[in-house]
Amino acid sequence: MIALPAVLVLLLGAALGSFANVLIVRMKEGSRLGGRSRCPWCKKTIPAKHNIPLVSWFVLKARCAMCGKRIHWQYPAVEAAMAVFAVVAFLRHPDDPFTIGFELLASFCLLVITAFDLRWQLVPLEFTVSSAMLVGAVRVFMGEDVVTVILGALTVAFLLGLLVLASRGAWMGEGDPVVGLLMGTALGFPLALAGVVIAFVIGGTVAAALLIQGAVTRKTRVPFAPFLAAGTLVAIWWQEPLLSFLNYAIQ
Ligand SMILES: [Zn+2]
Structure with missing residues (x-):
């Protein structure tokens, strides 16, 4: 009974992780949030079929489909972590959407800060406050x-x-x-x-x-x-x- 909602929550978590990745990179670059994702190497727009959280990274074997350069570990790691956090929040409080929402929000913010600090030894101050x-x-x-x-x-x-x-x-x-x-x-x-x-x-x-x-x-x-x-x-x-x-x- 709990398996189907758990899978949906896992997908939601991976999608939130994907959004976290966009936020992390664009905060560093100082660019705006809207617009399609581009490969940081060849600058080509990433087609939707290559932009599926976690799945694309494995299918493409961690390389850009257009230029073949490596996709940074940050992308699959953040997506996987957020998927796990979402499932944990759901399994801990299956009947309490407010607490699930709170734990999703807290883990999302903490994950963005963690990835940012691991990658650039910097804390994104405005985002953290x-x-x-x-x-x-x-x-x-x-x-x-x-x-x-x-x-x-x-x-x-x-x-x-x-x-x-x-x-x-x-x-x-x-x-x-x-x-x-x-x-x-x-x-x-x-x-x-x-x-x-x-x-x-x-x-x-x-x-x-x-x-x-x-x-x-x-x-x-x-x-x-x-x-x-x-x-x-x-x-x-x-x-x-x-x-x-x-x-x-x-x-
Ligand atoms: Zn590329």
Whole structure:
């Protein structure tokens, strides 16, 4: 019974991922959102049959059909991730379209920021601030206390800002506290604190693994926004046990 809607949600997620890809590239180029997609190499318009999320990338074997140049990993990765996030949101709340919508919105914003930071070591600031405000507004609309949302945003941004100042930008970049605003509005206080801890656990583990493998040195800048995004999503998915732990710890 749940299989057909789950497949539809998967397709919706892949389509949202496709839109995220357009947004990511055009924000970087500073070009407008309308108009057909073009190959970044040969500049030819991509025909609709070659622009199907995920499917086209596999059918074309990751190459442009016109010029044969490689299609960036960002495209299939973002489409696949958004498809997975959409299915997870649906399976977690099959009867709650508002919560599904909220989780789609939050994961979409976090995914755009993650791909942008991974590809260019940059946080898209305007997009991130707008996302934080929109996500916070949706949470308040859904019945969350406005103080909880604002306190969450300010706490995470302040904590990350302190780390930027203390390390003079060596541990994290100036864009990361801005991503903290989004984490804070998405999670609210005190769940946002759990999100920060999870981000540092995942970030520390990945950084250690990369160091051991020799893929990075201590001087390499590892983008931190992807870990903040991961911490936010994990805290959304595990909010029930995390909140009962936090409430227990605070009392
Ligand atoms: Zn091309």
